[in-house]
Amino acid sequence: MTACPGTSALPRGSRKPRNQEFQETIVTAEPNPAATAPILAAAGESAYAAATSSYNLAVEIRPLFAATATTVADVQAILREARAQNLSVRVHATGHAAGSALPYGADDVLIRVRLEGGVAVDPEARTAVIPAGTPWGEVLAASAPHGLVPLHGSSPTVGAVGYLLRTGLSFYGRRYGLASNSVTSITLVTADGAVVTVNHDHDRELFDALRGGGGGFGVVVSVTVSLFAIDSVFTGAAFWPAAEAPFLLQAWEEWAETAPPEASTAFRVMNLPPLPGIPPALTAGPVVCIDGAVLDGEGRSGAEIAADLLEPLRRRVAPILDTWHPGVPTDVPATHMDPPDPAPFVGDHQMLKPLGAAGRQALLSIAGTAAGAHLTIVELRQLGGALAVADPRGGIVNSLSGAYGSLSIGILAGPDALEGVEAGLAALRAVLEPWDTGLTAPSFVDRFDGPQRSFDASVAEQVEAVRRRVDPQGVFGRDASYAVPAGSRR
Ligand SMILES: Cc1cc2nc3c(=O)[nH]c(=O)nc-3n(C[C@H](O)[C@H](O)[C@H](O)COP(=O)(O)OP(=O)(O)OC[C@H]3O[C@@H](n4cnc5c(N)ncnc54)[C@H](O)[C@@H]3O)c2cc1C
Known part of the structure; x- marks a missing residue:
């Protein structure tokens, strides 16, 4: 199993069923009560400005609080604080897709992810572990010296994780398929603060829903992707x-x-x-x-x-x-x-x-x-x-x-x-x-109020059932950006 960035102080690798439904999920770490939150910054503070900064300047991003998470412990602590105040949790990285996010409300906490650790390339396995918030340019810079390439998009500044969760259309896509199909593992912090890793063998249902299901499942902290041997x-x-x-x-x-x-x-x-x-x-x-x-x-x-x-x-x-x-x-x-x-x-x-x-x-x-x-x-x-x-x-x-x-x-x-x-x-x-x-x-999809339909109603209900399972109280409900029945949002 791959390490996720920023968890070095946390117990890792325990394969522990949390309940019957989750029995196939790898629980990397339980909620960490010792984690201290980066200050939840309010409007006017520089940390708020940094955490709400966005590539798309046309979108007003004004949550109640905002904070930048650079470690998994940060994510857990922000989540705990948000839940203590009964606030919704939203996630972004670069803001390239800000136009498609539900407008920010007065009870939203926005987590900007920029997880530390850097991209870890395994040239033998032809994989890369990508910390959340990493732009594609950094992933390519790490993999290219090995003659390996991820299914990145047209822009080097787009966040790899946000792109992959939304399937991703690469200039290599017609040869190798949707970029999200190249994802082999996803580690996320769920609403209860646990760090879980899902892949083809562990909680396949959540793993599948994360790849194109519309978000709102938790804060992804790292993704592992297959790399492709391309030298010219x-x-x-x-x-x-x-x-x-x-x-x-x-x-x-x-x-x-x-x-x-x-x-x-x-x-x-x-x-x-x-x-x-x-x-x-x-x-x-x-x-x-x-x-x-x-x-x-x-x-x-x-x-x-x-x-x-x-x-x-x-x-x-x-x-x-x-x-x-x-x-x-x-x-x-x-x-x-x-x-x-x-x-x-x-x-x-x-x-x-x-x-x-x-x-x-x-x-x-x-x-x-x-x-x-x-x-x-x-x-x-x-x-x-x-x-x-x-x-x-x-x-x-x-x-x-x-x-x-x-x-x-x-x-x-x-x-x-x-x-x-x-x-x-x-x-x-x-x-x-x-x-x-x-x-x-x-x-x-570039606007939250435009048509968004990636699958039919029965699949949407299937995805929504996964969302309810991993986030029964809808902490991330407002972060689900499309294909979500409107009534399910908080
Ligand atoms: C200039 C430009 C070029 C582009 N080129 C391409 C292209 O070639 N191919 C293509 O397919 N798309 C392309 N896109 C679209 C791009 O892939 C999406 O906008 C993508 O969602 C951006 O991800 P981000 O993390 O950078 O953006 P953000 O706006 O920061 O995040 C988008 C959404 O992803 C989710 N998210 C991000 N990080 C996390 C996380 N760690 N955990 C949970 N949820 C998270 C959140 O729901 C967030 O609202 C382009 C967009 C722009 C503006």
């Missing part, structure tokens, strides 16, 4: 003027229909702001970007596979900028050019069926036009491949059935921007409605 990857981004979007989108979609799983790409229409680091050629007007990562496969190099897509496009229209190149895995997080610094933004997501000519026309009636001028990014992330294959060892969400995960974002550039962004998002949602699968990809 063809990656990059090519940009064209948005005037070429009809041709580019058609070519991309027709290629995507039969593309091999080694290729995971995104098609984006972008209205980029003139910020330092963004080439001026990309900010003169709306642009189309096709980016991603392509692995070797089927006896062909990643470059050859990518050429099937890119060469016809390049021949027809020269890109404004083209960074596709034979590279190494540590190049991949730069490909999507996600802003490293916090920004205020509002987003929306739909999981879409294949668009065809009518769907493409519908999308481009908003993206790249005046109607979508406030949308910084309208993205179609290519799904399919291994992402569409149910993994029997995967979590409660173990595959995605759509052709594309759309993710549209408007950065709020000024005080009046919200109205324009919301209008653009609503217009896009409306025109794409005929191609909406009605399902959502958990990690792409």
